[in-house]
Amino acid sequence: MGKAFEIPSRVKPAFRIAGRRAPALTTPPAPGFESRRHKRIERDGYNLIAGRYLEGAAARGALTEALLDAANLAPGQTLLDLASGPGVLARAALPRVAPGGQVLACDLAEDILAAGRAACDKIGYAAADAEALPFPDQSFDRVLCGLGLMFFPDELLALAEMRRVLRPGGRLALSVWGAAGQAPFVECALDCLRRLLPRPKVPRPSPLRLAPSLPGLLESAGCTDIETTSCELVFACPDAAGYWQAFLDLAGGAAGSLSRLPAEVQARFPIEVAQELAPHRDGGGYRLASRVLIAVAGRGAIGAAV
Numbered sequence: 001m002g003k004a005f006e007i008p009s010r011v012k013p014a015f016r017i018a019g020r021r022a023p024a025l026t027t028p029p030a031p032g033f034e035s036r037r038h039k040r041i042e043r044d045g046y047n048l049i050a051g052r053y054l055e056g057a058a059a060r061g062a063l064t065e066a067l068l069d070a071a072n073l074a075p076g077q078t079l080l081d082l083a084s085g086p087g088v089l090a091r092a093a094l095p096r097v098a099p100g101g102q103v104l105a106c107d108l109a110e111d112i113l114a115a116g117r118a119a120c121d122k123i124g125y126a127a128a129d130a131e132a133l134p135f136p137d138q139s140f141d142r143v144l145c146g147l148g149l150m151f152f153p154d155e156l157l158a159l160a161e162m163r164r165v166l167r168p169g170g171r172l173a174l175s176v177w178g179a180a181g182q183a184p185f186v187e188c189a190l191d192c193l194r195r196l197l198p199r200p201k202v203p204r205p206s207p208l209r210l211a212p213s214l215p216g217l218l219e220s221a222g223c224t225d226i227e228t229t230s231c232e233l234v235f236a237c238p239d240a241a242g243y244w245q246a247f248l249d250l251a252g253g254a255a256g257s258l259s260r261l262p263a264e265v266q267a268r269f270p271i272e273v274a275q276e277l278a279p280h281r282d283g284g285g286y287r288l289a290s291r292v293l294i295a296v297a298g299r300g301a302i303g304a305a306v
Contacts, residue, residue: 030202030203032201033153035153038204038205038253039129041256041257042108042109042252042253043109044256045109045251045253045254045255046109046111046253047110047111047252048255048256048259049112049255049256051115052249053112053250054115054116054119056250057088059235060147060233062233063146063147063233064088064146065092066231067089067144067146067174067175067294068089068092070229070296071093071296072171074096074097075097075098075101076099076101077142078139078141078142079093079101079102079103079140079141079143079144080104080106080135080144080165081103081105081106081145081146082143082148083106083108083130083149083152084105084106084113084116085105085107085109085113085116086112086115087119087123087125090104090144091103091105091116093144094122094123102123103124104124104125104126105126106128106130106133108128109127109252110127112252113125130158130162131152131161132161133161133164133165136165137165138168138170139165139167140165140166141166141167141169142171143170143172144173145162145172145173145175146174147177147292148174149210151207153205155210156217156220159221159223163222163299166299169298170299171296171299172223172297174294174295175292175294176214176293176295177207177208177210177290177292177293178208178211178230178290179211179212182208182291183291183292184279184290185233185246185247185288185290186207186208186290188247188273188276188277188280189243189251189254189276192269192276193258195272195276196272204253211293214293215228218297222299222300223297223299224298224301225300226295226297227295227297228295229294230291230292230293231291231294233289233290233291234287234289235287235288236282236288237277237285237286238284238285240271241270241271244270245270
């Protein structure tokens with residue numbers, strides 16, 4: 001298997017996106033949106049669900065395999081997995097880079113990384129912000145990010161950081177939820193929350209916002225040889241309560257925010273969401289087939305970003 005990963009120290013990045021010191025937010029934030037607060041909410045939420053996240057990993061197995069296939073891994077490669085959570089994708093990648101390969105799982109949430117380390121000590125773990133990675137330029141042969149890019153307030157800056165740490169000839173592979181109308185696993189929960197809760201003063205960025213613009217974002221970050229494909233991720237749930245728990249076990253930021261609501265309010269969601277789930281009834285339970293977009297891209301030449 002792969003050897004233990006030695007985390008390199010930070011060096012000054014060799015490039016930034018040309019024409020500006022840092023990329024602007026590609027999705028305009030709502031008035032009052034605070035990037036640091038958003039990251040704190042996501043970190044605290046995923047720390048909260050650290051113990052349960054691993055339990056739902058099997059339901060996402062098809063996507064894990066599809067993303068690893070797209071990454072075209074090979075023995076001896078050094079791999080970084082961003083928004084890794086407890087390292088489910090990173091661990092699945094390890095046999096594909098053996099012998100001689102190294103895998104590092106990176107996430108903003110320290111507790112969920114600790115849960116991963118307790119389950120597997122064959123890979124490395126590092127708590128870091130994807131928009132300011134603490135690794136030298138050209139450190140990795142592959143960078144992966146499975147269903148994580150939508151959590152980064154500045155998607156373009158995160159992509160630029162992924163590109164920065166790739167070696168010449170390196171590739172990044174990532175997945176995002178499909179566009180609105182294509183991801184009922186996420187949309188049923190969000191529609192239920194919109195129906196039952198007051199409109200938030202500062203809306204969260206939509207997790208479905210990236211699929212239409214992903215190729216353009218990769219190109220703006222300086223990536224080349226961009227290819228996209230899709231994967232159908234099917235969630236089978238025995239009842240509305242089972243669906244709601246599956247959603248909470250995947251959506252850390254939402255789970256953290258909802259956990260602060262009064263208990264009687266929280267108790268309504270697993271019941272009320274049956275209204276949104278009705279179109280997906282399958283026998284005695286529910287079947288939610290959601291589209292996920294997978295993109296792979298090359299590092300391109302330094303200075304090629306626009």
